[in-house]
Amino acid sequence: MSSVTVYGIAGEDGRIRYVGQTTGDLKNRLCAHLSAAYRRQKTPLARWLRKLIVTGGTPAIFVIERDATLHLAEQRLIAWYRRHGARLLNVTDGGEGTLGCRFPGRKRPDLAARNRLAAGKPIPHLNTPETIAKISAASKGKPRPYMVARNRATAGKPGHRHTPESRAKISAAHKGRTLTPAWKLKLSVAAKRRWRGLPEQLAQMAKARTVMAQKRASNVQA
Numbered sequence: 001m002s003s004v005t006v007y008g009i010a011g012e013d014g015r016i017r018y019v020g021q022t023t024g025d026l027k028n029r030l031c032a033h034l035s036a037a038y039r040r041q042k043t044p045l046a047r048w049l050r051k052l053i054v055t056g057g058t059p060a061i062f063v064i065e066r067d068a069t070l071h072l073a074e075q076r077l078i079a080w081y082r083r084h085g086a087r088l089l090n091v092t093d094g095g096e097g098t099l100g101c102r103f104p105g106r107k108r109p110d111l112a113a114r115n116r117l118a119a120g121k122p123i124p125h126l127n128t129p130e131t132i133a134k135i136s137a138a139s140k141g142k143p144r145p146y147m148v149a150r151n152r153a154t155a156g157k158p159g160h161r162h163t164p165e166s167r168a169k170i171s172a173a174h175k176g177r178t179l180t181p182a183w184k185l186k187l188s189v190a191a192k193r194r195w196r197g198l199p200e201q202l203a204q205m206a207k208a209r210t211v212m213a214q215k216r217a218s219n220v221q222a
Helices: 026-038 044-054 072-081 107-118 129-139 143-155 164-173 183-196 200-222
Strands: 004-010 018-020 060-068
Touching: 004 026, 004 072, 018 026, 018 044, 018 072, 026 044, 026 060, 026 183, 044 200, 060 072, 183 200
Parallel strands: none
Antiparallel strands: 004 018, 004 060
């Protein structure tokens, strides 16, 4: 079993903002977080990283504990930092990642209404349970050609578990496959070009969002 390392991510001021765990290299883990921020993931950590990069900052990743116990050490350290006043961006108490993490029920409708208002969309009318039951009963038994087409298009069965025989065939097909030096160089150049332009792209998107917000505010006042 691979060794587990609990790590922290801090900003320019040295204050820890995130605690995580990995069995791999810390540099690769930081690149994964930066990639999520580049893809405009909506987690608190991704948003914070985007703001940090736009302002010219650089995140730092460091080891907190090596040879740690999987999940338990991360949970213990998150609790410890929070007790000591750290403003962590973790959305859970650690362990199995963010799977199943949901906002409290009373906040979710508020967030939906806020997002629709910001986009200039009307807040939809919510159907009553009786209306939902009537719609469901009226739809039962009706042919749905679009669903047939959708099911055919997704015939690859995402999430389907391969049999041991299939996994062995896939593994054998990939063994010995190596990238040529020229292809590796192309991948490296493309990655560097993409990350080099990230601060400018994020700055342009932030400027565009500010302009749109100002236009919406002026329309509301008018």
